[in-house]
Amino acid sequence: MFIRRFMSLGLALLLTLGLAACGVDDSASSNETGELVIGITDADGDFRAYAVDVTSIELERADGTKVETLPLTTRIDFSQYVDLTEFLTAATIPLGNYVAASMTLDYSNADIQVEVNNAAVSATVEDGDGNPITTLEVDVSLAGQNRLTILPGVTAYLTLDFDLQSSNSVDTSGVAPVVTVEPVLLADVALEEPKEHRLRGLLSEVDVNASRIKLAMRPFALRQGDFGGFNAYVDSDTVYEIDGISYSGNSGLAQMDQLSLASWMVVYGSLNTSTRRFEASEVYAGSSVPGSDQDSVVGVVLARNGDQLSVDAGAIVTAEGVLIFNQQVSVDLSASTKISRQLSVSIFDKDDISVGQRVALLGELNADNTAMATTNHARMLLNQVGGTAVSVNSGELVLDLQHINGRLATRFDFSGTGTGSDADEANYQVNTGSLSLAGVDINDPVRVRGFVTAFGAAPADFDATTVIEVADVPASLLVTWAGGDSSPFSSSSVSGMVLDLSGSILHHVSRHWLVTDLSALPQATTLAPRSNGNGLFAINVSGTVYVYGTFEAFETALSERLAGGRPVQRVAARGQFDDAATTLTLNSMSVVFGNLLN
Numbered sequence: 001m002f003i004r005r006f007m008s009l010g011l012a013l014l015l016t017l018g019l020a021a022c023g024v025d026d027s028a029s030s031n032e033t034g035e036l037v038i039g040i041t042d043a044d045g046d047f048r049a050y051a052v053d054v055t056s057i058e059l060e061r062a063d064g065t066k067v068e069t070l071p072l073t074t075r076i077d078f079s080q081y082v083d084l085t086e087f088l089t090a091a092t093i094p095l096g097n098y099v100a101a102s103m104t105l106d107y108s109n110a111d112i113q114v115e116v117n118n119a120a121v122s123a124t125v126e127d128g129d130g131n132p133i134t135t136l137e138v139d140v141s142l143a144g145q146n147r148l149t150i151l152p153g154v155t156a157y158l159t160l161d162f163d164l165q166s167s168n169s170v171d172t173s174g175v176a177p178v179v180t181v182e183p184v185l186l187a188d189v190a191l192e193e194p195k196e197h198r199l200r201g202l203l204s205e206v207d208v209n210a211s212r213i214k215l216a217m218r219p220f221a222l223r224q225g226d227f228g229g230f231n232a233y234v235d236s237d238t239v240y241e242i243d244g245i246s247y248s249g250n251s252g253l254a255q256m257d258q259l260s261l262a263s264w265m266v267v268y269g270s271l272n273t274s275t276r277r278f279e280a281s282e283v284y285a286g287s288s289v290p291g292s293d294q295d296s297v298v299g300v301v302l303a304r305n306g307d308q309l310s311v312d313a314g315a316i317v318t319a320e321g322v323l324i325f326n327q328q329v330s331v332d333l334s335a336s337t338k339i340s341r342q343l344s345v346s347i348f349d350k351d352d353i354s355v356g357q358r359v360a361l362l363g364e365l366n367a368d369n370t371a372m373a374t375t376n377h378a379r380m381l382l383n384q385v386g387g388t389a390v391s392v393n394s395g396e397l398v399l400d401l402q403h404i405n406g407r408l409a410t411r412f413d414f415s416g417t418g419t420g421s422d423a424d425e426a427n428y429q430v431n432t433g434s435l436s437l438a439g440v441d442i443n444d445p446v447r448v449r450g451f452v453t454a455f456g457a458a459p460a461d462f463d464a465t466t467v468i469e470v471a472d473v474p475a476s477l478l479v480t481w482a483g484g485d486s487s488p489f490s491s492s493s494v495s496g497m498v499l500d501l502s503g504s505i506l507h508h509v510s511r512h513w514l515v516t517d518l519s520a521l522p523q524a525t526t527l528a529p530r531s532n533g534n535g536l537f538a539i540n541v542s543g544t545v546y547v548y549g550t551f552e553a554f555e556t557a558l559s560e561r562l563a564g565g566r567p568v569q570r571v572a573a574r575g576q577f578d579d580a581a582t583t584l585t586l587n588s589m590s591v592v593f594g595n596l597l598n
Contacts, residue, residue: 002247026063033092033245034150037230038069041085042078046170048120049113049326051077053106059093060100068414078162078327080314081232085159085197089220090228095187098148103160103185104138105262112168114177114489123177138185151417155276161186165476166572185589186536197278199232199267206257210305211235213473215265217340221291232267232280244377246345252283257571259285264292280455282343295328295365297372300405301357303413304455307333307350311359312407316369330371331361333378336403341380354455355417356404358383361558385448385462386514390427392440397432397467399446402514413512418458431460435467473511475577477584480506484567485592492559494552496528509577509584526583527573536588558591569594
């Protein structure tokens, strides 16, 4: 069954260098080309895995010319990219103004898992009419000021965001979970919501004088395909791990210059919007790269018994290049296991790995990939924990944990983590050192980044490198009605809409896995535009999406639709949420209508 959906929440194509459409040749006879770098990211969603095959990403120029930018089918687990953007391809395409784009998803062999009673359960997938989905084409219209302009000598960036929360509704009431897919695709060339970026591939060039490393891109652990070349720029603060040995600054770059070309590499960093360069903070090369010449497991330690870890693996890459998502793996550490830590050149040992720690493991898996008996290298990765503040003191923050690295805190067995008492998710002690806790009050939702305390050494249970008030984190709001509601707002005007939750079955706002129940707030939630009124606003009626660049135009069109009696099934929005004012200031919003009531 082939299902075509004209779905888009628009492409925010506001070119930051003031690139104008004038003077660009859209004629088919022009042979000039420019470079477009495409990245993949995602928003929060209620999925343990959401792996589908992306078979095409096609752009359409104003003269009708269509350009395919994806060299081959690529399997992507979108649930892995909530806090990360992965560079997918650097495509050389004809110059001009691009007015449409489409992404084709193949669900034939999809691996979609949701969490039910603390366990990952596979779900069946349906469209809005209850039919099974095989192929889904997501079409995006780019018009007027929203054109993607490709000019000579200027690298353009396009980040595609398959918004899992807005695109999917999950029903766990039956024997097996059912996911209903009505996709919403976001895209951004202005990089208005920057995230950490990851670049993967093979080393093709090192220029020491220019502080530049070039990779032949191989996204998502792919072993073949021409995805283009892309540069990463390094500086004195860049840290390296090359064949299991840590370096920093110039010594690391000099070591990279001695590395064999075509060595596997993974680079983390950020895009500098002023220079249009990708600036590297971390570089991994050779045998330090997951799946290069050893089996790799990246996941979170759920429990530890002696030197055996129980790891919830988000991703497994075998030495043969096979990619597996979301599996429980037993891991044995030994005195010979090399232990390192992200962003550090210090020396660590196996006892530094404790429950809740996110790890990247290299070694040899057994035949069914459920155990790693030989663990050659374990790298401790930065962690994110979140919950509500129980107490706030100088140098210490105690949390009632909700999540550790996206997993429910109740899934972890903290036995053996402490000297006198083990870590407790209801009173999780975070060492904040000299970090400011100004503005953090008891019962506030808080997100913390850092590393778990060594096994057997708690308390403190966690050493923080960053403390983030969740009020400052972009929020995703979702409200759904089972049969639809023709009056989803108690009031609506160009200054904002007030939600009416009567009859809704889901009603929450989430900020990096921290969930706030809208029905428990002291007053109704308002959806308000930004001061300039701009954003990405969409109305979905029977699969056709109408996109608006201003809240005023959106509100007018929405009011007209509601006056016609058509019920709303789902409201999804993203922006900044003010808990005290119960107001979401909108970056984007989509409203999905159902069929007319009889």
